[in-house]
Structure formats: C-alpha cells, structure tokens
Amino acid sequence: MNSGFYKDTFMKISEEKRQRILDAAIAEFSEHGFDSANINTIAQRSDVSVGSLYKYFENKENLFLAIVHVGVEKLKAVLEDIIKSDEKLESRIEKIIKAIQVHTRENVHLTKLYNEMTTENRSSLVWKIVSDMENATAGLYASMIKEAKEAGYIRSDINENLFAFYLDNLFIMLQFSYACEYYKERMKIFVGEDVVNRDELVAEQLMKFIKGAFFLK
Amino acid sequence: MNSGFYKDTFMKISEEKRQRILDAAIAEFSEHGFDSANINTIAQRSDVSVGSLYKYFENKENLFLAIVHVGVEKLKAVLEDIIKSDEKLESRIEKIIKAIQVHTRENVHLTKLYNEMTTENRSSLVWKIVSDMENATAGLYASMIKEAKEAGYIRSDINENLFAFYLDNLFIMLQFSYACEYYKERMKIFVGEDVVNRDELVAEQLMKFIKGAFFLK
Amino acid sequence: MNSGFYKDTFMKISEEKRQRILDAAIAEFSEHGFDSANINTIAQRSDVSVGSLYKYFENKENLFLAIVHVGVEKLKAVLEDIIKSDEKLESRIEKIIKAIQVHTRENVHLTKLYNEMTTENRSSLVWKIVSDMENATAGLYASMIKEAKEAGYIRSDINENLFAFYLDNLFIMLQFSYACEYYKERMKIFVGEDVVNRDELVAEQLMKFIKGAFFLK
Amino acid sequence: MNSGFYKDTFMKISEEKRQRILDAAIAEFSEHGFDSANINTIAQRSDVSVGSLYKYFENKENLFLAIVHVGVEKLKAVLEDIIKSDEKLESRIEKIIKAIQVHTRENVHLTKLYNEMTTENRSSLVWKIVSDMENATAGLYASMIKEAKEAGYIRSDINENLFAFYLDNLFIMLQFSYACEYYKERMKIFVGEDVVNRDELVAEQLMKFIKGAFFLK
DNA sequence: AATGAATGAGCATTCATTCAT
DNA sequence: TATGAATGAATGCTCATTCAT
Numbered sequence: 001m002n003s004g005f006y007k008d009t010f011m012k013i014s015e016e017k018r019q020r021i022l023d024a025a026i027a028e029f030s031e032h033g034f035d036s037a038n039i040n041t042i043a044q045r046s047d048v049s050v051g052s053l054y055k056y057f058e059n060k061e062n063l064f065l066a067i068v069h070v071g072v073e074k075l076k077a078v079l080e081d082i083i084k085s086d087e088k089l090e091s092r093i094e095k096i097i098k099a100i101q102v103h104t105r106e107n108v109h110l111t112k113l114y115n116e117m118t119t120e121n122r123s124s125l126v127w128k129i130v131s132d133m134e135n136a137t138a139g140l141y142a143s144m145i146k147e148a149k150e151a152g153y154i155r156s157d158i159n160e161n162l163f164a165f166y167l168d169n170l171f172i173m174l175q176f177s178y179a180c181e182y183y184k185e186r187m188k189i190f191v192g193e194d195v196v197n198r199d200e201l202v203a204e205q206l207m208k209f210i211k212g213a214f215f216l217k
Numbered sequence: 218m219n220s221g222f223y224k225d226t227f228m229k230i231s232e233e234k235r236q237r238i239l240d241a242a243i244a245e246f247s248e249h250g251f252d253s254a255n256i257n258t259i260a261q262r263s264d265v266s267v268g269s270l271y272k273y274f275e276n277k278e279n280l281f282l283a284i285v286h287v288g289v290e291k292l293k294a295v296l297e298d299i300i301k302s303d304e305k306l307e308s309r310i311e312k313i314i315k316a317i318q319v320h321t322r323e324n325v326h327l328t329k330l331y332n333e334m335t336t337e338n339r340s341s342l343v344w345k346i347v348s349d350m351e352n353a354t355a356g357l358y359a360s361m362i363k364e365a366k367e368a369g370y371i372r373s374d375i376n377e378n379l380f381a382f383y384l385d386n387l388f389i390m391l392q393f394s395y396a397c398e399y400y401k402e403r404m405k406i407f408v409g410e411d412v413v414n415r416d417e418l419v420a421e422q423l424m425k426f427i428k429g430a431f432f433l434k
Numbered sequence: 435m436n437s438g439f440y441k442d443t444f445m446k447i448s449e450e451k452r453q454r455i456l457d458a459a460i461a462e463f464s465e466h467g468f469d470s471a472n473i474n475t476i477a478q479r480s481d482v483s484v485g486s487l488y489k490y491f492e493n494k495e496n497l498f499l500a501i502v503h504v505g506v507e508k509l510k511a512v513l514e515d516i517i518k519s520d521e522k523l524e525s526r527i528e529k530i531i532k533a534i535q536v537h538t539r540e541n542v543h544l545t546k547l548y549n550e551m552t553t554e555n556r557s558s559l560v561w562k563i564v565s566d567m568e569n570a571t572a573g574l575y576a577s578m579i580k581e582a583k584e585a586g587y588i589r590s591d592i593n594e595n596l597f598a599f600y601l602d603n604l605f606i607m608l609q610f611s612y613a614c615e616y617y618k619e620r621m622k623i624f625v626g627e628d629v630v631n632r633d634e635l636v637a638e639q640l641m642k643f644i645k646g647a648f649f650l651k
Numbered sequence: 652m653n654s655g656f657y658k659d660t661f662m663k664i665s666e667e668k669r670q671r672i673l674d675a676a677i678a679e680f681s682e683h684g685f686d687s688a689n690i691n692t693i694a695q696r697s698d699v700s701v702g703s704l705y706k707y708f709e710n711k712e713n714l715f716l717a718i719v720h721v722g723v724e725k726l727k728a729v730l731e732d733i734i735k736s737d738e739k740l741e742s743r744i745e746k747i748i749k750a751i752q753v754h755t756r757e758n759v760h761l762t763k764l765y766n767e768m769t770t771e772n773r774s775s776l777v778w779k780i781v782s783d784m785e786n787a788t789a790g791l792y793a794s795m796i797k798e799a800k801e802a803g804y805i806r807s808d809i810n811e812n813l814f815a816f817y818l819d820n821l822f823i824m825l826q827f828s829y830a831c832e833y834y835k836e837r838m839k840i841f842v843g844e845d846v847v848n849r850d851e852l853v854a855e856q857l858m859k860f861i862k863g864a865f866f867l868k
Numbered sequence: 869a870a871t872g873a874a875t876g877a878g879c880a881t882t883c884a885t886t887c888a889t
Numbered sequence: 890t891a892t893g894a895a896t897g898a899a900t901g902c903t904c905a906t907t908c909a910t
Contacts, residue, residue, distance in 0.1 A: 009869080012869090013869095030337065031337060032337070033250065033252065033336055033337060034250075035250060035252035035253045036252045038903090038904070038905090039904075039905060039906085040872095040904070040905085043872090048870090048871095049870060049871045049872055050871085050872065050873095050905090050906080050907095051869095051870060051871050051872065051907085051908085052869080052870055052871075054905090054906065054907080055869075055870075059905075059906075060904095060905065060906090112337055115335065115336060116336055116337070117399070118332060118393075118397060118399040118400060119250055119332060119333050119336060119397075119399075120247060120248055120249070120250065120329055120333065120397065120398060124398065126399070127398075127399065127402055130399075131402065131406065134402075134403050134406050134407075135406055138403075138406050138407040141407075142407075155429070157425070158422065158425060158426075159408075159418065159422050161407055161408045161409065162407075162408055162418070162419065162422040162423070162426075163422065163426060164407055165404060165407035165408055166387060166422075166423060166426045168407065169386065169387055169390035169391075169394075170383060170386055170387065172390065173386035173389065173390060174386075176335075177386075180335060180336075180337070181337060181344075182334070182335040182336075182343070182344065182347075183335060185344055185348065185351075186351050186355075187382060189348065189351050189352055189355050190351075190355040190358075190359075190378055190379075190381055190382035190385065191378045191379055191382055192378065201376070201379070202379065205375065205376050205379040205380065205383075206379070206383060208374070208375060208430075209375075209379075209380060209383045209430045210430070212372070212429045212430040212431065212432075213425075213426045213427070213429035213430040214429065215429075226894080229894085230894090255878090255879070255880090256879075256880060256881085257879070257880085260897095265895085265896095266895060266896045266897060267880085267881080267882095267896085267897070268881095268882080268883080268894095268895065268896050268897065269894075269895055269896075271880090271881065271882075272894070272895080276880080276881080277880065277881090443873080446873085447873090464771060465771055466771070467684065467685075467686060467770055467771065469684065469686035469687045470686045472899090472900070472901090473900075473901060473902080474900070474901085477876095482874085483874060483875045483876060484875085484876070484901085484902075484903095485873095485874065485875055485876065485902090485903080485904080486873075486874055486875075488901090488902065488903075489873070489874080493901080493902075494901065494902090546771055549769060549770060550770050550771065551833070552766060552827075552831060552833040552834060553684055553766060553767055553770060553831075553833075554681065554682060554683070554684060554763055554767070554831070554832060560833070561832075561833065561836055564833075565836065565840065568836075568837050568840050568841075569840055572840050572841045575841075576841075589863070591859070592856065592859060592860075593842075593852070593856050595841055595842045595843065596841075596842055596852070596853065596856040596857070596860075597856065597860060598841055599838060599841035599842055600821060600856075600857060600860045602841065603820065603821055603824035603825075603828075604817060604820055604821065606824065607820035607823065607824060608820075610769075611820075614769060614770075614771065615771060615775065615778075616768070616769040616770075616777070616778065616781075617769060619778055619782065619785075620785050621816060623782065623785050623786055623789050624785075624789040624792075624793075624812055624813075624815055624816035624819065625810075625812045625813055625816055626812065635810065635813070636813065639809065639810050639813040639814065639817075640813070640817060642808070642809060642864075643809075643813075643814060643817045643864045644864070646806070646863045646864035646865065646866075647859075647860045647861070647863035647864040648863065649863075660890085663890095689882090689883070689884090690883075690884060690885085691883070691884085691893095694893090699891090699892095700891060700892045700893055701884090701885080701886095701892085701893065701894095702885095702886085702887085702890095702891060702892050702893065703890085703891055703892070705884090705885065705886080706890075706891075710884075710885075711883095711884065711885090
C-alpha cells in the first residue's frame, strides 16, 4: 500500500495536514526545481515544522518522489478512465485531448513537476514511479490502436507501438504547452498570443491532425 | 558577433581550449542541471583554473547562457539548411527526421541541455536566446505548409500554424527520446528495447504518421 | 526596540551567548577592520556555528552595524549621564575626561571599532547609527556652553558651536590615544613612555588647556 | 635614500609614470581601504601592467607603505617649513591652521589615507614610517612651546609635552574634518551645513580656542 | 509526537601574485 | 624590461538534516 516514499507516520496525521504538505511541496518543487527547492520553505508554506517533515519523509528526495507519485496517480486516473471506456477510438482520443486541457489547467504545478522530473538529475530515481504509468498508458494506447486496426477501422499499414508513441508525444507536448512557461511562450509564437483562449480550435485541429494520421479516408 | 554572454578574453584563447571549456560546461550542466552544476568541477573537467573561467565569463549564469546559445545556433543551422531547400514538403520532412536522428546522437549533451532549459527556474533568461530560433522554425514550418496547401498538395481544411506546431512537437519529442534518459526509457516501453537500433523504422513510421495527417489520399 | 540590525531570533538566545557573539564580533572587527574580519572566525570565537550567526544576522554588514550600534549606545549612556547633570561646566568637563579614561580602557575594542568605522568604506552605512549620537552630543555641548556664556561664566566672544566642536575633537583624540595602537604610540612620542600610567596628569593638563580656552581669567 | 618600500626598478622609470602609479594607488587605497583596494585596478588606473607593478613593489603591502611614505613626507614638508620659521608662536600656529586648510583640500586622498592608516590592521607596519614624522612634529611643537614659555610669552604652569600633544590633536581632527566623509558630516552637525565654506571663521575661532589655552591674558 | 534552533559541509566568486612570452 | 593571462586559496553565505526539549 505504502509506496515507500513516506514513513508510516505520514498516514497518521490528519488528511487536511497531509494535503497541505503535499500542496506546499508540489508548489515549491515545481517553482524551483528539485535542487533549488527549499525544505524549510516547504515546512513554512505548509505550516508544519521541519522536524515533522523529517518524521514523515526520510529526506528531500523521498518527499520529491512522494509528490511525483501523487501526481502520476492523479494523471493516471484521469487517463485510464477514458482509455478504458468502450467508446470508439475517435471519441476516446477527443476526450483525452479535452481532459488534458482541463486537467492541466487545474494542475499546473503537477505538470511543471512532470517536466522538471524528466531532467537528468532525478530521472533514474523517478523512473521507478513513472514507468508504471507509462507502461499502463503505452499498453492501453497500443491495444486500443490494435483493436481499431483489426476492426478495419483505421489503416492497417502501421506499427501500433510507434503510432501509440507518437500519439502520446503529442499529448505530452500539449500538457507542457499549457503549463510550463517555456512551452507556453513557444506555443504563442507558433500559433499567436490568444491560443490560450482558444481551446476548442486547438483541440479540433489536433483531432484533425491525429485522425489524418490514423484513419482511412 | 559576440552574443554578450562571454567576455572578449574568451575569444583570445586557443580554439582547442575554448572547445574544452564549452564541452565541459555542456556536460556538467546537462548532467546536473543549472543549480547543481559545479563551476569548480567545470574548471577541473576542462583543465582550466576557476579564476580563468571567471575571466572568460561574468558568472555561472552567463556561462550557462553561452552554451545554450552555442547549442541553439548549432541546431538552428542544421534545421534551416533543410527547411530552406526547395525540395517538396514530403522529402523535407523526411530529411528533418533523419537529421534529428543524426544530430541528436552526436549532440546528446546539448539536447539534454535543451530539455533542462525548459524547466521553470531559468526559462525567462533563456527565452531571449531561444525565442529567436523558435520564431525562425515556427515561421518556416508555417510558410512551408501554407505553400503546399496553396499548391493543392496537402489538404486545405487545416490551420497551418497549429499543424506546424504539432509537427514541431513531434520533432522535439523525437529529439528528447534519443537523448534524455527519461524519454529514452519511455520510448523503449512504448516500442521495445531495440528501438534505439531501428532508426529506419522509427523514421518511416513517423513519416507515415505525419503524411497521414497532412496529405490528401 | 529592535534596531533592525539583528533578527528576532537573536533575542531568543541566552544573554550569555548573545554577549559571547557580540564580544567575538567586536574583537574580530576591531582587530581586522570590516573587510578582513572573518565571519567563520567570529563563529569559532563565539563557539557558535556559522549557520546560527546567519540565523541571528542577515549578513556580515548587519552584524557589523549591530555591534557599532551597541558601542554607540554604551558611549552615549556614559556621556549623557554626565552632560545632563546640572553641575557647573567646569566640573562636568572634568568628569567627562575622567569618564573617557575609564570607559575607554574598559572598552578598548569598541573604541578601536569607532576609529575603524570612520574609515571611508562603510561610513555612509554607519552614519545613520552614529549621527544620532553625534547630534545628541553636539547639541548638549553647545547648549552647555551657551548657558555658561549667558551666565557670564565664560567668555562671550566665542562661537559656541565651533568651541563645542573643538572640545569634542579633544575628547575623541583622547579616546583613540588610549585605545588604538597607532594613536597610543603617537601619544608616547609626544609625552613619554609612561603617559599611560599618568592619567591624573593627562586629565589635569587637558583640563587646564580647556579652561584656558573657555574661561575668563 | 630608498625608503625600502619600492624596488630599484621603480626609480628607473619616467617621473611621469612613477607619479601616475602613486596617484592611482593613493586614490584606490584611500577610497577602499587597504584590504578592499585592488592591485589590478591600480594597474589599470595607472595604465601599467600588474606585472610591472610587481616589478616595482614586492607586494601590496609595500606599495601601500610606499604611498604612505610619500604622503607623510609631503605633510612633513609643509609643517616643518612653518614650524621652523622664527615668527612668534601665535602667528606660527595661525599659519599652520591655514596651511592645514589649504593642504588638506589639495590632498584629500592623502588625508583619508592617513586616517585609514591609523586603523589597527596596518598600524604596526605603518608606524615605522610615521613615527619619524610624529617625532619631528612632537619635538618641534614642544620646543616651540618651551621657548615661548621661557620667554614669558605664554603661561608657565603647563606641561609643554602634553600641550603640544593636545595642540596636534586639534590639528589632526581639523584635517580629518576637511577630508574624511565621516568627520566632515560630524563637523556639519556641530557647526552647520555651510562650515565648509567658512574657513576664516573656523580658523579664527580655533585660533581663539588655542590662544585662550596657551596665552596669559 | 512536534518543534525549530543548531549544525557545518559545500559552492560561487574574488584577487594577490606568478611566469611564459 | 614589460606584459597580462593564469592560478587557486580564501571567504561569505545557504540549506539539508539532526536532536534536545
């Protein structure tokens, strides 16, 4: 049950306090990156003593991993819900795109964290946590595509693994483009200052892009 | 000529030494990220004294910006060459994909740096340098697509800016997938352990993906 | 109450520890001057960690200003006590001279610090703290003289501000001559090796000098 | 002949270059104090290479001592000229006061340097150079006073050494009050913002102060 | 269990001094 | 003799982690 990143004591405190700590940590880590994030600041932000923080988490790294875990679980929940539904491929993809737009805006910090996380420093540590999700998504996408392919619904001359990969690549970049300053600026350059207010257009065109790639016409 | 990140003295030293410093800095920054990168280590790695390093660069930040600048210029050169050629859209895209595969493998550190750079901390500083390149690429892709659209070569119901954006998103993720540990692992999960040896397949399928998205069938 | 140079935490530690820190700082700064004073040494001397020192004071400068403040307050207390008494001018001056001799010997480091402080580097920062005291003394001396002048007790053809200034000049040099190596050596050259043991003579003659300057005969 | 602070080579360069170096050094040391003064800056300011500077002076300290020496010699020359004249005491003192006002304004840097020099750090090293001058002045003042005393020109109940000492104290403070920021501000507080433009008043009142102290009335 | 003061290793940066040219 | 690039020890300050209360 325990993901191994927090100590048992962390589960003995009130739900509210636990959340305060996680929120503070997510904010701090996503704003400053792992190295510059300050444990003492996280303690202040969450109105908890440093001492306590170290009663709940072995060290800075584990606190980081714990929140990455939380973030991943949250995203996984959102995606699985959609992918596992038995609607047809097209509408599932459409739902994912819209879900990404909503979820990313509501969890900007978590998304920044996800980007931060892919950085060299921490990647090996973090991989243990994330591989799980990536595995899940990768599998789901691939089988979703395979299914559609077998049903003659999409073209048959494609490698479903690679196509799943490219599809997810587009989704990841969409997330970052909505949450991370750098990618947001970049998107504005490509599309114009007001993209951020034109979610439907972005979704519609992305849908068109993907459909073209997948579907027979 | 001088990008403003290094002092004039940096240009007075031997080409070989200059390269040694840049390489050491690129390696250190890409391995540890800006904050954890150690100037003293860079000095040792490049067999130069710390004092000298500070004779060449105002401070840690400027050294970082200088190498980002170098990286960006290098990549820009590669891409512009291809995009500006007057071959047809299809073969230009194909060339870009292949160029990314080659360039990224040859410049793993620089690519890691690019990822590192998109991280919150430094993004505003770095943006000045990179926006330039993003602007160039964005414009080139968009006009390339517009042209093809007007020539009736690709479909006419698309927003060229957004399609250029999605296209570049795929390229960026391809780069990271070849250079950054995290993304490399992820790619393996999606496609299998041996992807890294199957460049042709990756390129071919990506080509198929993109062609589907763009071209009339 | 808080002069603004130390953080609140400084007042939460034991009186004894606080004094140890101030003493160590006063010694170090007065021995080496602001620039060469070593924070790490002050930490060792006062048997406190550097980290703690920085918990109590924002930075080196504030620590310096804090002890200057302490020194000034101490001296001010001594002088005000005497000047504000309502004895006659003559005996007040005599008391000041004796007080300087005693106080300076007991606070050699603080007096050295005062000298150090008048040095260019820090003067503007320090002025805020000291101007207060100088203002007080200047005013007190001047009104003391004015009063005596109006009472016909001393001569009437003098500018009380300038005479107050010259008087204080003599006092300042007396302080330095007892505390600072340079001025001490100088005094020995002027008066002989054993001046330091002849406080009464020094005081008596200075009294004579000043009385001549001020009083009608 | 060689004071021992510079190497022989220093005398082999042009008078003009030598002066440029001394001026730059005086300015730098008086502006920043010994520790913060920067040898490389002195080299730039005097348009001479650091290498050369080290050909002329053993190290930073010796350069400092060399300029102190110059300053002292300059001041000594001014004072001796006056003190050794055979005018009567009163007018010699008057001339000294005026000379101080003029010389100090013309040699602000040197005077700041003198103050800087009395600071603990350097005092023992510096003392060798200055003791010489102090000795000279002390002796001259004392014998000047003794003479006047024996001539019945001033009062006979005074210790000529101590009176010489107090007299010189007044002179030193006058110098500092014209040259050093800290003391200048202090003088303004005592006398008013426009003192700096009222040299005659300052001189006249100081004369009055001293005459009262010394002369029979 | 909770606190938060205390610790001290670690790193960016400066600058006196050297030495190859 | 003159140069100025190169050196690296030294120091202010930060922050993860500990531990006495």
